[in-house]
Amino acid sequence: MSDRVTVSVIKADVGSVGGHARPHPLMMQKCVERLKDGVRAGTVDDFYVTRVGDDINLYLTHTRGENNKDVHGLCWDAFMDATKVAKEMKLYAAGQDLLTDAFSGNIRGAGPGAAEMEFKERGAEPIVFFMADKTEPSSYSFPLCKVFMDPFTTTGLVIDPRAHEGFKFEIVDVIDSKKVIMSTPEETYDILTLLGDTTRYAIKRIWSKSDDIGIGAVVSTEKLNISAGKYVGKDDPVCICRAQSGLPAVGEHLQPYMFPALVAGWMRGSHYGAWYPCSVADSDPVFFDGPPRICAVGMHVSNGKFQGLEDPNSPVGVHEPLDYFAGSCWDEARRSAVKASMYMRRHGPFMPAVLGPEEMEYTTRPAVLSKLKERMEKLE
Template identity: 25%
Template structure:
């Protein structure tokens, strides 16, 4: 290790899914047992601090270390071992209380790596060199998925309309975006892109699809922090597949605590729910509200806390760790009511988009198709049903429409389109292809050829005439040099 790394501290946030093995939410007694195990690790000098909570199904353990204490040991390995020991002891206490399931009894006999897998251990490592004052902000999104924090993190660091640091101090940042597909597959080399200032639009093109890409890390590149000796340390990190965690440093060239609070509490929809297949809405939650095991449909409860790190990574007493959304209950309640209203509307879409994401909707449709495949037959060519029907009818009404272009945006068709269409209709009437009652109707920027004829349904001559008519509209526009909106699309 170099001298600078020896001065670094680390925050390791470890989440263990104990709730899946218990009857009900995580009781305070087992959280206290886990805390006692970690307190002994602090006394032994392995850890600098430990903050433990029950959030949803997770035993959430926020552990801190100092590289000078660890010598050559890896912080995340030390923290993971301590967290696993604390989680197993908590599970043992739950069994003694009669709350553990039959599966919980088997976990203690498994090898450590299998225990970690069974308990769905998720981790975040955040290295930092403690400044004179070091505010730390953490948010966890319960019932959310990989890319949930994309919008909040973008607004916090990159949105020119949010925050004051860019305008007042000249702060600017660099973002690292990773492929969620590669992260899910545990690929040794994850596709990642680095977006420096000036390439924000290119970054948005990826992170706007929060099912595919995650804004995972942010570094300061301009301003007091970005031009100082700590510029190589991350300003913020996001990690986790289920119930992801966001951690960031604040002040002195980085966003203020209030700006972090806004990013964690301002409403948006993002991936979450079962298998991350749904659009869940952000609902700020206090520690108490985050303790319950299940979330309402379409809801991601975001719990947040902040504190001042001291003495190279130590965490103050629990009373001095701020439960962010419990500070102003009146404002939190107002935001929650508005979030609930929007979430109810989204959930009303049930198994359809946009509540269900496009990939999941397609999978759902394919499953339904498999169930119903016995009811479907391949349509023959030609279609005997259509042919038999056409032999019995003497009058057919066809409505064929196209959007050949608009005056300004998708408003209304250019005036000369009607003249071209009416000339084509007169020609077709003269050739006895269609009856004299046929005409052009315009709805929005669409032209509808409403044609009465004796050719029957799905007739090639009628379709070809309609295509030629719409093509003529485009050809005349091109000949005259017009540049209508969406011409010929």
């Protein structure tokens, strides 16, 4: 048996009830059934099925490494099963994120998003899973910079000897499909110069510089507009973060979300709104198809399997994770997010409420300019 474990989160929007709101329970159950088959076949060791808003998220553990065709194929089949249910019920956007007719060996580029990390288990292996709805991968850049670069957020950067060494960042250019590895603290300002442009650059992976720790965080950075050849939607990204013992503590991973940062997406993928930290149960987008939701749940990985709060009656397997944003201490952040989002909405169709034209998911601007072409006159 391998001494390394792979944790994969693969997500997709394949249909929902009430517009872009929530997948039907039967869709979720179809995913559970398919992943149970995967466990019996030995493709994966363990799984958990959850959702954020209208996105189904499949959590998996296995020993096959990242980008494994059998693991990705299993998830593709699960999403296809859920899509069939959605189409039979005539649900909204059935199969939306499945951009090809057949699986070709890897789910990347086919529509669904994926975040995967392979590591050697420590004595205790707490993991925080972040799931976002109605936004894009670069939305994680701000909180991850606060967590892995800011000692006023993560005291461990000052007092933990291994965290004090700093971290390596893989930054991707999602437009030109390039990447660069940069290092903190020595390249902190250069890193921020890139990541401040959230339309182009995003964090993909973060590693500890301490050799005995390895990967610290990974984000799904697939962009559906690039994959499909046209803009078909924001990416509703997921992020996996290992915690404690040389890495940021769980509380340090969560702290940045007390600030409702403005992120791109929201209704029609074409607006800026404030991130709303909430429980999974409260992740339905009920205000102008939003505001953008962020959920955080926690489990341990123990001997290659998930360790959550056991619930034999759970419809998604025996694991029930800790739902970090469910508590009342997040009420003030939620109120601030709604207030900020209402402020942005009052701009109507004017920037900065709406995105720039290159980022708009829906826009009539080209058609309007074409219609006005003959009427446009040069300024004297």
